[in-house]
Amino acid sequence: MANGTGNGGLLGEFAVTGRFDGGNPQRSSDIVKVDEATFDVFPYSEDGDDNYMFRADVRVCSSHREPRPVTLRFEWRAWRAERYMDLRDTFFCRHEEGEWKLVRGRVEGNVTTLTLVIPPGETEVSMNAGYNYERLQTYVRSLRGNPDASARIIGFSEESRNIWCLTLTDGNVPDGGKRKLMAIGRVHPYETASSYCIEAMVNYLLGGDPRAKELMSKFVFHFIPMPNPDGVYNGLCKLTKENGLDFSHGNILASKDKAGKTLLSFARVAKPDYVLDVHSLMDREYDQVGSSDERLLGRFMNLMPDQADVGRRWTILKQRGREALGPKEKRTDYGFTSFCVEELGATKFVLGFSWFGRSFDKMEKTAIKALNALASAIMGVG
Numbered sequence: 001m002a003n004g005t006g007n008g009g010l011l012g013e014f015a016v017t018g019r020f021d022g023g024n025p026q027r028s029s030d031i032v033k034v035d036e037a038t039f040d041v042f043p044y045s046e047d048g049d050d051n052y053m054f055r056a057d058v059r060v061c062s063s064h065r066e067p068r069p070v071t072l073r074f075e076w077r078a079w080r081a082e083r084y085m086d087l088r089d090t091f092f093c094r095h096e097e098g099e100w101k102l103v104r105g106r107v108e109g110n111v112t113t114l115t116l117v118i119p120p121g122e123t124e125v126s127m128n129a130g131y132n133y134e135r136l137q138t139y140v141r142s143l144r145g146n147p148d149a150s151a152r153i154i155g156f157s158e159e160s161r162n163i164w165c166l167t168l169t170d171g172n173v174p175d176g177g178k179r180k181l182m183a184i185g186r187v188h189p190y191e192t193a194s195s196y197c198i199e200a201m202v203n204y205l206l207g208g209d210p211r212a213k214e215l216m217s218k219f220v221f222h223f224i225p226m227p228n229p230d231g232v233y234n235g236l237c238k239l240t241k242e243n244g245l246d247f248s249h250g251n252i253l254a255s256k257d258k259a260g261k262t263l264l265s266f267a268r269v270a271k272p273d274y275v276l277d278v279h280s281l282m283d284r285e286y287d288q289v290g291s292s293d294e295r296l297l298g299r300f301m302n303l304m305p306d307q308a309d310v311g312r313r314w315t316i317l318k319q320r321g322r323e324a325l326g327p328k329e330k331r332t333d334y335g336f337t338s339f340c341v342e343e344l345g346a347t348k349f350v351l352g353f354s355w356f357g358r359s360f361d362k363m364e365k366t367a368i369k370a371l372n373a374l375a376s377a378i379m380g381v382g
């Protein structure tokens with residue numbers, strides 16, 4: 001301070017960290033500073049499953065006084081990391097709450113190299129556009145006071161994070177004749193597109209559009225936007241924790257996981273007629289759709305055919321016959337939606353959308369279109 005120039009006399013530097021809500025990798029030993037402007041980053045996977053290892057969320061902080069280039073080398077150490085490396089070339093990047101922009105890296109072997117010009121301050125670099133626990137909490141708070149929405153905590157995760165349910169319906173219409181639709185998103189924590197889809201659906205239903213008002217008068221919607229807050233917060237890809245629950249492919253009855261128990265208890269009381277499970281996936285060509293009711297699926301597909309405008313076709317998720325599966329507690333695979341179908345008699349509907357070819361606006365519109373198509377299909381079939 002003696003020379004009166006404050007920090008101005010110091011040379012700037014870069015720091016890269018994943019130690020924050022939604023960061024990956026969170027262990028500081030997984031981010032190695034190679035030289036002043038080069039960092040090796042080893043994205044973390046709790047189980048090494050390359051099919052879900054699409055999470056990398058770091059902050060690049062710069063104390064330089066002007067934009068400077070920095071090189072990030074992401075080295076994926078999954079079981080068969082190289083299998084999906086062609087999908088690990090594009091990242092989302094944003095500077096201090098600005099707009100997310102796409103950046104393209106260079107892929108060689110199991111390494112993606114990104115060279116970015118980083119402005120002074122903090123820049124987020126994410127494989128899938130960030131959406132963390134705090135963002136969900138902020139969003140929930142923003143709905144307080146809305147007469148058609150009630151937000152409540154239905155239980156807690158292992159690490160005592162909130163599991164929220166947003167119940168949406170037209171309070172002036174008696175609930176008696178309404179269909180009950182429960183929608184869950186983001187059971188797999190890397191799948192941030194599903195969070196943006198759920199938010200878009202909720203905003204649409206509360207937005208006052210005549211069609212949305214009609215849906216609100218005919219349905220009670222229970223949205224569970226983040227059933228796996230620990231996985232989201234801790235930067236995981238698929239599970240609730242190391243050796244934790246996979247809501248889709250694990251056995252939710254046999255698991256002791258608190259988040260799983262919370263969902264089961266809530267579903268038993270809410271008794272949904274329909275359960276919508278929104279995922280996202282990494283695929284350049286396909287989105288995913290599936291249902292336990294083939295007639296409903298057929299009607300949905302007529303109303304929402306292949307999304308050709310973004311070069312995308314549906315792939316249909318096969319449903320298995322339940323008679324061949326054996327006792328529920330012993331199955332390797334008895335997920336939340338299977339529970340809703342078998343235990344509660346609900347109809348399940350699964351959607352999976354990919355970021356490739358989609359802007360945020362397109363993703364929102366896709367989600368709203370899917371909600372409308374599903375509601376129409378239900379009203380037509382039901």
Ligand SMILES: [Zn+2]
Pocket residue numbers: 188191248279280
């Ligand atoms: Zn998923």
